[in-house]
Amino acid sequence: PDAGLSARWRQEIPALHHDERPDAPRAWVYLDSAATTLTPQPVIDALAEFYATETGSAGRGGHQRARRSTERFESARATAATFLGAADPAEIVFTRGATHGLNLVAGGIKSALKPGDTIVISAMEHHANLLPWRALAEATGAPLNILPLNERGELDREAAAPLLAGARVVALTQVSNVLGTVNPVAELVAMARQGGALTVVDGSQSVAHRAVDVQALGCDFFVCSGHKMYGPTGVGLLYGRRAALEALEPVELGGGMMTSVTETDVVFAEIPHRFEAGTPPVAQAVGLAAAIAWMQAAGMEALQRHEQALTAYALNELSTVKGLELVGTPRERSAVISFGLQGLDAYALGDHLDRRGIALRVGSHCAHPLVRRLGLRATARASFGAYTDRHDIDRLVEALHQAAERSR
Numbered sequence: 228p229d230a231g232l233s234a235r236w237r238q239e240i241p242a243l244h245h246d247e248r249p250d251a252p253r254a255w256v257y258l259d260s261a262a263t264t265l266t267p268q269p270v271i272d273a274l275a276e277f278y279a280t281e282t283g284s285a286g287r288g289g290h291q292r293a294r295r296s297t298e299r300f301e302s303a304r305a306t307a308a309t310f311l312g313a314a315d316p317a318e319i320v321f322t323r324g325a326t327h328g329l330n331l332v333a334g335g336i337k338s339a340l341k342p343g344d345t346i347v348i349s350a351m352e353h354h355a356n357l358l359p360w361r362a363l364a365e366a367t368g369a370p371l372n373i374l375p376l377n378e379r380g381e382l383d384r385e386a387a388a389p390l391l392a393g394a395r396v397v398a399l400t401q402v403s404n405v406l407g408t409v410n411p412v413a414e415l416v417a418m419a420r421q422g423g424a425l426t427v428v429d430g431s432q433s434v435a436h437r438a439v440d441v442q443a444l445g446c447d448f449f450v451c452s453g454h455k456m457y458g459p460t461g462v463g464l465l466y467g468r469r470a471a472l473e474a475l476e477p478v479e480l481g482g483g484m485m486t487s488v489t490e491t492d493v494v495f496a497e498i499p500h501r502f503e504a505g506t507p508p509v510a511q512a513v514g515l516a517a518a519i520a521w522m523q524a525a526g527m528e529a530l531q532r533h534e535q536a537l538t539a540y541a542l543n544e545l546s547t548v549k550g551l552e553l554v555g556t557p558r559e560r561s562a563v564i565s566f567g568l569q570g571l572d573a574y575a576l577g578d579h580l581d582r583r584g585i586a587l588r589v590g591s592h593c594a595h596p597l598v599r600r601l602g603l604r605a606t607a608r609a610s611f612g613a614y615t616d617r618h619d620i621d622r623l624v625e626a627l628h629q630a631a632e633r634s635r
């Protein structure tokens with residue numbers, strides 16, 4: 228890893244330098260970026276500047292200040308569209324997060340499903356990309372087929388092919404939040420589209436870690452969450468290819484999503500506004516645009532290179548810990564590593580690390596079926612971001628050596 232780069236990125240994260248014990252040079256180690264990323268100062272500044280200077284609700288009202296809010300909101304949409312490689316800002320819907328985006332899609336295609344249609348997801352989906360589809364399957368009678376994994380925790384392409392070919396809807400994660408697996412989504416989407424399926428990609432764990440181009444992926448829908456990409460909580464993106472978005476039924480109704488309403492009739496606004504019922508999250512969108520600008524200034528390739536080098540370093544260091552077992556050994560891995568220690572309960576391991584100021588996630592990571600399928604109750608998961616460096620990994624590995632020593 229390039230220590231200079233990560234040091235520069237670290238400088239911009241106030242939370243890393245804020246601690247109750249200012250005497251400790253590095254009081255805590257943050258290894259939970261897959262749950263949520265820490266916020267760079269320019270994003271905090273953009274939020275503060277918005278609240279300090281802007282007034283007026285976006286998308287409604289003609290006074291100058293309301294118009295200015297609308298401009299800021301629409302400009303953030305254009306930034307997001309460019310970042311994701313969308314053809315048109317109208318293909319970007321602001322949501323509350325990935326979960327919200329997936330629910331909008333699953334709910335919005337319900338009336339288009341016919342008897343005999345099948346829905347396909349994978350065995351590594353987060354509950355956000357599982358439960359809405361399961362509910363849809365139950366409501367429509369459509370079978371829900373699950374793509375199996377191989378022993379490394381990768382999608383089994385051969386087993387996937389026939390299921391993808393016959394599907395009406397295919398929803399897959401680009402990167403597993405548990406195993407770190409990077410799925411060949413462009414290839415899987417192409418297979419699914421040949422059979423005429425509508426394709427949905429969960430990009431929650433990918434957008435902050437590698438360059439994403441939704442048109443190159445070829446998917447109909449793509450979702451992600453602001454708070455996992457250095458942005459604010461409470462905001463996310465739903466990309467929909469124009470035709471797919473236009474065919475989606477709006478399931479949330481209210482102000483701002485229609486052009487005319489009578490007691491008996493409603494005319495929906497054009498995309499994307501028809502999916503944004505209610506007062507829009509303007510400050511959050513402005514903050515998210517600042518986060519995108521921050522990532523672009525760092526460079527997506529530079530971020531990916533940094534995290535890949537760090538992941539390789541971490542895997543190597545972890546292999547020196549006695550009794551450490553990796554959960555998932557995908558050949559293409561993002562900045563996520565799940566593991567356990569022989570003879571030590573994962574939650575006890577989490578406590579041991581927490582007491583040493585090491586923040587990582589222990590649990591089943593909102594993916595109960597996957598973790599159960601692996602025969603586990605929980606895993607410990609270390610995940611990285613721009614600001615993670617070798618020192619963070621060294622602290623983790625040192626604490627793991629101590630835990631391994633004690634549990635013997």
Ligand code: PMP
Pocket residue numbers: 261262323324325326327353355356400402403404429431432452593
């Ligand atoms: N999908 C994946 C792969 C995730 O990792 C997460 C967050 N853990 C989500 C969806 C849901 O994101 P959010 O809670 O921000 O809606």
